[in-house]
Amino acid sequence: MRLFEPNTAALQALKGSNINITLDIRNQDLADLAASQDAVNSWFNTNVEPYLNDINFNFIAVGNEVIPGSLGGYVLPVMNYLQKILDDKNLHGIKVTTVLPGNALQSSYPPSSGAFTSEASSVMSGILSFLSAKGSPLMINVYPYFAYASDPKDVRLDYAQFTAKGAVVRDGSLSYYNLFDAMVDAFFAAMEKAGRGDVGVVVSESGWPSDGNGNFTTPKLAGTYNRNFVKHITSKVGTPKKPGAYIEGYIFAMFNENQKPSGVEQHWGLFYPNKQPVYPVF
Incomplete structure (x- = not known):
């Protein structure tokens, strides 16, 4: 199941369910979270930490369909801050990623012509390096x-x-x-x-x-x-x-x-x- 934002009632209901969860970080929170490690620590401590023993988190998605767009530059810093938390806590089962829409591609037909738009490319190179490394x-x-x-x-x-x-x-x-x-x-x-x-x-x-x-x-x-x-x-x-x-x-x-x-x-x-x-x- 994918939750588009942390929702206390939903997370409480999912405790002990054995359902694998993808949890999104809201687009409107990206700028504030990208500002510091402390901001991301606080987000994690509120929305993930209390549920770690009772919920299977598969993925944390940093933003939904913000690339290409004005928020795209915030994604990689937040991913790095999140990854530091996961590494420090040895939570290797949780993967950090982001969500792209179809219009992140400049071309998609035929499939072999698939290529990112120039705006998406400017942030995707760093994000793809992160995903590949992890x-x-x-x-x-x-x-x-x-x-x-x-x-x-x-x-x-x-x-x-x-x-x-x-x-x-x-x-x-x-x-x-x-x-x-x-x-x-x-x-x-x-x-x-x-x-x-x-x-x-x-x-x-x-x-x-x-x-x-x-x-x-x-x-x-x-x-x-x-x-x-x-x-x-x-x-x-x-x-x-x-x-x-x-x-x-x-x-x-x-x-x-x-x-x-x-x-x-x-x-x-x-x-x-x-x-x-x-x-x-x-």
Whole structure:
């Protein structure tokens, strides 16, 4: 499970659950935390330390989708401060990372052309060196839905939903049957070009909304995508560029909002607020 910010009630509820947790540092806290080791020590002592005996923390994600952007420069200093705490406490099971959006890439088609934007590159070189040295993966948010919904004429639905029967895109010797793999491999290509082809990835968000955008967002389409996403991730097949690579994946999100979606707000949840499933997944 991924928590987008430290939430005392959620953390208390997760104690003893044996659920592996990714805990995010809020974007709005990055500037203050980057100012000093003491600031990060205080954050850790409040939000992680009290739960170490009862919760399995897999990752601490320093910011969500702040690269490229004005907050990107704060990420690496906070990562270094956090890592010092983990090293001092011998907490080697917790990995420090950050979360990138698709627009961190200047190019993603074909996948082998994947490259970071110039703005992202300016901070990613240091971050990728950190991840490589610590054996930590980069977290990426991967949404075939947005590509399909923005260009349904050129992006096939079966390609976006893992249901294509044959290869849809060929990139050199590699064949792509689904858009998800193509998007992940574009990130692998970008990291290779940045000199860090050894860094793995975790898909920190993927999903498909069930409402809010007409025929693009139905429970049937959302259910199909998320079931196939789970199947693809748990099969551990990797991607065409990285066959057999271990890639974790997170479905966004657990719950729908409590109101009817409007405009950009859409229902991404697997469950209604009353805890009933929107559609079957597992």
